[in-house]
Amino acid sequence: MRPILLSGHERALTQVKYNPDGDIIFSVSKDHVVCAWFSHNGERLGTYHGHQGALWTVDVDPTSTLLATGGADNTMRLWEVKTGKLLKTWDFPTSIKRVEFSADGRQLLGVTEKRSGHLGTIVVYEIDPDPEAKQSDEHILRIVCEDSKPTVAGFSYLAHYIIAGHEDGSVSQFDAKNGELLYNTQVHETDMLITDLQWSQDRTYFITASKDKTAKISAADSLEVLKTYVTDTPLNSAAITPVKDFVILGGGQAAMDVTTTSARQGKFEARFYHKIFCEEIGRVRGHFGPLNYVAVHPQGLGYCSGGEDGYVRVHHFDKGYFDFLYEVEREKAQELANL
């Protein structure tokens, strides 16, 4: 199907997210505005105004009632999805690079930038899912990363662990109860920034994307690298598709280098890899700047990508996508059906 082009932002997109029902897409960009869109037709549902700087991150809670955002104005904010009302603002000494709700929506984490003497931290707040309730000012947990700043983080299944990706290409596992560092391992190449970390639906494994041109799937409990996807371009984002065993990788040459080389050098394509066999199966072109984020529909019906070019492209999968199976998979499915 033809992609829907969402052209409501004036500057580069930084993150896009589906709500758990998959009917709404939230997008944040450097233009200070949060937008909500209907995923099926690309109509804009509304905007959330208030941030005073570029936005880096957005997340929606599991019931689609609360929306969390973070940005370069050193604030993390909580909004009511339905009304666009600003419920809470948390102030920090540095900007917020990543926010994420836990699976039950009762915890919210934020990753703060390392700057001017402040170390990179991960903060966790308790969230009352009722939009009328007063949210607490005090964090319940604060993890300070002294070695290498965290760039991305998220809650594992049952909020057992907090998994963080670091600037130096390593991945850490923290106890989400007390913030203790349980394990740190060099998943990506040394000093290659981890740009994204997205979960499988049951949060038992996750995919990390890195500037080292690879994406890797690791298990949440053991941090063992299960799969590696090798590309020829620095990656900004990686997502795991439900229903089908694929992953979608997005990236492209860094925005600052693009003007110095030809357009075809940029490799601004979303790449589909088979999750299990690690083979590339397709590419989707369209953006004319690097892809900053790719998000998959929670029911696996489509995906959207936000680019440095200021556009969100929403794709709905066709029948061919769902029919595609490797011969080995087909045999296995047959085998299971016969049991």
Place this chain on the structure above:
Amino acid sequence: MATAYDNLPMDDEEFDESQVDFTDLEDQYQVRLDEGLDAFVVIDGLPQVPEDSKAKLVKFVLRKLNSVGKVKEDGVHMPVGDDGKTEGYAFVEYNAPSEAVAAVKQLHLTPLDKKHTMQVNKLTDIDRYGKEGRVDEEYHEPHIEPFQEKEHLRSWLGDSEGRDQMVMFRGEKVGVFWNNKEDAPEPVVDRENWTESFVQWSPLGTYLTSMHAQGVQLWGGKAWSRQKRFAHPGVNLVDFSPHEKYLTTWSHRPLQVDENHPVPSLSIEDDGKNYIIWDIATGKPLRSFTTLDMPTSTDAEGNPVKKKMQWPTFKWSSDDKYVARMTPGQSISVYELPRMNLLDKSSIKIEGVVDFEWAPATPKRDGIKTYEQLFCYWTPELGSNPAKVGLMTVPTKEVVRTRNLFNVSDAKLHWQSEAAYVCVKVDRHSKSKKSLATNLEIFRVREKGVPVEVVDSLKDTVINFAWEPKGNRFVLITAGEIPAGAAVPPKTAVHFFAPEKLKGGAPGNFRHVQTVDKKNSNGIYWSPKGRFVVVATLQSSQSTDLDFWDLSFDQPKDEAQKGDKELNANLKLMASGDHYGITDVEWDPSGRYVATVASAFRHHMENGYHMYDFKGTLLREEHIDHFKQLIWRPRPATLLSKEEQAEIRKNLRNYSKVFDEQDQAKKNTANKAVIEERQRLLGEWLEFRKSMRQMLEEEDAVIELNNGKILRDEDGEVEEIEEIVEEIIEESEEVIQ
């Protein structure tokens, strides 16, 4: 500031230096003192003459000696023996040590007459090497190394699948690989830092050449062991003779060989030289040369024109018997191998000579029975004399054919690979010197009297020309005038030419077959077996296209071109390709595959290679950062006779059947391996998922098991409300009568 030495312990006062034995150090660091004898040379090999003729001999020798420096007054001391005759040697003192060195360099082994050859050595050298004890009084049998079997240098030709090898240089790694069509090339050997600048195959593929600051190394055999080393410090370029017997190395820096900078296998005579010609079998230098000083010409504005160095400078005849170098504008020096002596002791004077080219094969001229090699040269217009193209035969140095040309701006010499034709591409300017056009003067070397055919139908300048290897067709590319200040290079046109078919199959006159215009192409790459040609656009930012042409396409008879005379060509564009950033096109020696390369030597965008088959199907593409070179390993000429080759061609169907079966079998096993691997991966994954699922169930993770969605109470009984909205857009009433 106070020095820190103040508080050094001073307790070595009683230390007596004379107690220590320094002789070993003295030996090791013996400094050659200036004994004032450096200006002396010793001359040997002089005739022994009676004392009264001594003055005459001294005078004779002095004449020679003074040619390199000034001999001191009474500087020649010629001892007279007991029998009243001179002893055949003399001591000579020069004014300066440098003159003595020059004398040794230039006069050593100068013949005086038929019987006597003068040997000139430095007195200090004789003292040093000839000192008592340095030379053993007894003769010792030289130790001969026992014979060691060498590796088979051509073992790669015995590949059961008849595959070709290629060398790839990427990053710091150099590897040799088997070409496996669409599959990843199979590594044969892969080494880090094998070369310092580039790699090169010898012309028959026996050796792989690596370049180092100290010199050149040749590698080969099954184990890729080092076969030969040629020490040439600072070497920049290397060139092989066609039969791999000899090697030329060149450095832009003159060699420095003296007592303080010894270079293995080079002697003081090689000091200051740029070129060395080596014998590959022995690894010994044959002769060395300096770079000729090019007369610096100036362009119209008076700026000096930097002349591009011609490489190879020393050009080899097709049979390794001669090597020649041109002194631009003056002469061509032909040297005979293996002695490297100047043919007939003199260079061939050709006034104004600009370029020359050996015939790439031993020519077979009509009616010539004796051995000969040919080279072709050209001279520009000099005064009122026209420009000339000549063919000269060696060793007799006879000019067998010349042709006068007018209004010549430039000329290029293109030999056909079997030396059957030589095409001289002549760029001619109009009288006003404003416009350029190109003529082709084609010498039919094998026909009686070497007739010349002129192709002057081209209106534009020809920027590239290439003969079909072992054939008689050619392709050329013309470019229009470049408008002043235009950023875009002019469009080019590709022209195909073929000879007319005469009765009896002899090639007739060359005729134009077809022109393809509005192209950007600039490179012509013939298959080494002929018939197929790739026309490409290289090093252009506008386009990077590749066209694969077949010149003998089998067409149904009724569609065949009908002309008054049938041409020996049937052109067909088989396929077109595109390789972004392409810098090189390389045919494999069998003419089955074409590799196109985007080399990091030229730019850093999408470095890597593409592999095509001869008909232009893209088999494989690979991007490798810092990919620098891909070169196919050349093959020596086939050992099969013409009849045997014809026999194979006749039964090609049977042979290809065997290979097809092999390919199929290979594919099947490969597929099987891939499927097994996938089954394993899938199994492992499902196992992992199962264990995770189980763990979640044990932990009672409801949300996670529901794929992240929180089950709400109302989710159970969902009420579906269907809303129908009717909108009246327009209402109108019409009265019907």
